[in-house]
Amino acid sequence: MQLPEDQLRAGHIPADLYRRLPPGTDVRRVVIVQEAPRSYTGPIVLTLVVVSGSIAVLLVIAFVAQVVAGAAVAILSATGGLTYTINRTSKTRKGI
Numbered sequence: 001m002q003l004p005e006d007q008l009r010a011g012h013i014p015a016d017l018y019r020r021l022p023p024g025t026d027v028r029r030v031v032i033v034q035e036a037p038r039s040y041t042g043p044i045v046l047t048l049v050v051v052s053g054s055i056a057v058l059l060v061i062a063f064v065a066q067v068v069a070g071a072a073v074a075i076l077s078a079t080g081g082l083t084y085t086i087n088r089t090s091k092t093r094k095g096i
């Protein structure tokens with residue numbers, strides 16, 4: 001019984017708690033309440049929700065930016081303000 005939890009489970013009152021009891025207290029009627037161990041489920045789930053939400057927001061922003069850019073190119077191409085051509089000429093020279 002080296003840990004305080006082991007002492008409390010066995011019904012023993014550690015010396016530091018025993019000193020805090022008021023004089024004349026019946027030790028057999030003392031109930032010691034321990035705090036429950038911390039649960040890490042909430043913070044882990046919150047972190048996962050925040051990260052997945054951030055990723056979703058970034059994906060939506062990227063999709064909207066792509067649509068806006070495509071629409072801008074289409075509008076500028078239709079109004080004559082922007083043209084682009086694809087040149088597919090061969091870069092190899094035929095024998096001289």
